[in-house]
Amino acid sequence: MPPKTSPAELAAAKQFGHELRRMRTLSDMSQLELGRATGTSKQQVGAIERGNRRPSKRFTQLADEALKAHGRLQNLWPGAKRAQPWWLEEFVExxxxxxxxxxxxxxxIPGLLQSEDYARAVIGASFPPLMEEEAQSVFEDRMARQQLFNRVPTPLTLFIIDEGALRRRIGGAELMRKQLASIVDRAQQPRVQVQVLPFERGAHSAMNGPLVLLDMSHAESLVYAETPGAGQVITDAHVVGNCQQQFGHLRSLALSPDQSLEFITSL
Incomplete structure (x- = not known):
């Protein structure tokens, strides 16, 4: 009996197939032509694009070359060992x-604002527990994301943190003191803004979970939604618009940036 394919493996295969079909279409290449370039049949290419067949490493390399993907397909190969799943890699990119x-x-605390000790403590609380090598890789990837603060031009970053996240004692009192001080230091940068949503504001529209939006340009925005074991980048204009309004409403409920830093300092 063949080994059972996990939901994560199925999702990765479908993501690979979707990207393969998109890049093949952009290249004006037929399934038959791609099959010839990769030593497979038209039917096999179709099965891979539908996510019904897992691509071999050799097929992935040849398809990447034929479509001039510059490593994009190889990075999405379902058989690759990753410290983080493909959907998170897509968001980080x-x-x-x-x-x-x-x-x-x-x-x-948002990953972009986490101190090293706080990040290690949060990663260490994962369940099932991560092996030491895997945990270290996840930690390094999380810290690497913070390099965007050194980018020129630096992106504008607007954070709203619920009071509960600030009061949750991760790793002990001293670790949290340093974490909160780190947030205050980061917020001194001209393109970083931190606001606190206090308990006293009561119910609000984002009580069902985190909210992350990215403006890629003046004309392109997207939403990242994550649930346990899965994540999705959403570009639908209606969804993005609703989330932008929701974030604006949260900003109106939160303390001002100056009040927020005073609040964090008081903790």
Missing amino acids: LEAKAQVIYEFQPQA
Whole structure:
């Protein structure tokens, strides 16, 4: 009996197939032509594009070359061992290029603002527990995301953090003191704004989870939605518009940037 394919593997295969079909179409190449370039049949190419057949590493390399994908398909290969899933890799790639980043976090400090010790403590709380090598790789990837603050031009980053995330003691009192001080230091940068959403504001529209929006340009924005074990980049204009309004409403409920830094300092 063949081994059962996990939902994550199925999702990765469908993501690969979707990208393969998109790049083949952009290249004006037929399935038959791509099959000849990769040593496979038209039917096999079609099955891979539908996510019904897992591509071999050899097929992935040849398809990447034939479509001039510059490594894009190889990075999406379902058999690759990753420290983070493909859907998170896609978001991180977009995040690094965004002009404006809007993020609301109700449970934890945003990854872009996490100190090294805080990040290690959060990663260490994963369940099932991560192996040491895997945990280290996840940690390094998370810290690498913060390099965008050194980018020229630096993106505008707007964070709203729920009071609960600030009060949740991760790793002990001293670690949290340093984490909160780190947020205050980061907020001194001219293109970084931090606001706190206090408990006293009561119910609000984002109580169902985090909210992350990216402005890639003046004309292109997207939403990143994540659930346990899955994530999705959403470009639908209606959804993006609703989320932009939602973030604006959260900003109106939150303390002002100056009040927020005073609040964080008081903790």
